[in-house]
Amino acid sequence: MADEQSPYGASPNPFAAPHQPGAPATPPPPPGAPGGQPSVPGVVFNGDPYGSPTAGRTPPAWAQAPWAQWFARWWWVLAIATLLLTVIGGIVALRQVGDEIADASSLLPGQDSQTYSITERPGWDPLVEHGQQLSDTYLAKVEDGTIFEIVPETQEGLDYTHDFLILLADQNSALLFATQTSSDPDELDAQIQETRDRFDELEQTFLAGGDFDTDISVTDADGDTYTSDGSSPNDMSTP
Structure with missing residues (x-):
């Protein structure tokens, strides 16, 4: 009696004899074939059906540029530097505002410390x-x-x-x-x-x-x- 093919695709037989050393290994089914990995255009799963969909994906050209690699490594330094510059700029602005207020108040009677x-x-x-x-x-x-x-x-x-x-x-x-x-x-x-x-x-x-x-x-x-x-x-x- 011929074996009936499972409607759910081929799957390893848990009762099959173990692979003998020296015997040719059975290659895994190709992507999209019954029993193989799902076929997703542009994505390679590297044989891990449970891995991330981005695993093995070829990065775009801009991500391989030297400036992009440098930014990916030192972005946190730029972030801290930007924050410091923002804080320093705020302090300078506050001092300027304070000086302007002091100059304006000096024009009021009894408020001019320079008179x-x-x-x-x-x-x-x-x-x-x-x-x-x-x-x-x-x-x-x-x-x-x-x-x-x-x-x-x-x-x-x-x-x-x-x-x-x-x-x-x-x-x-x-x-x-x-x-x-x-x-x-x-x-x-x-x-x-x-x-x-x-x-x-x-x-x-x-x-x-x-x-x-x-x-x-x-x-x-x-x-x-x-x-x-x-x-x-x-x-x-x-x-």
């Missing part, structure tokens, strides 16, 4: 003390009469002394309302020195009996106005 006030300069307080000391010194001389050791004991001498004290008071009053500011501290220091020099020039002019070269006009609480051209007495001789 200096004349009243906060080191020479300001000594200047105020110097001006006040001059006024106090010569007012005391008027009260005790020693002022006539400098000017003649006449009405002209008293008026000249009066002019001097008015000019000192005017300088001291200006200091009370000083609000100058600048981004250049040297500019403010120069203004302080100029004001101090002005005090000293007034004193030197008074002691030398020179003209003040300025018009003076003062109105008192009673409405009386005192005027002077700041000239010195014709006779500055003292006893």
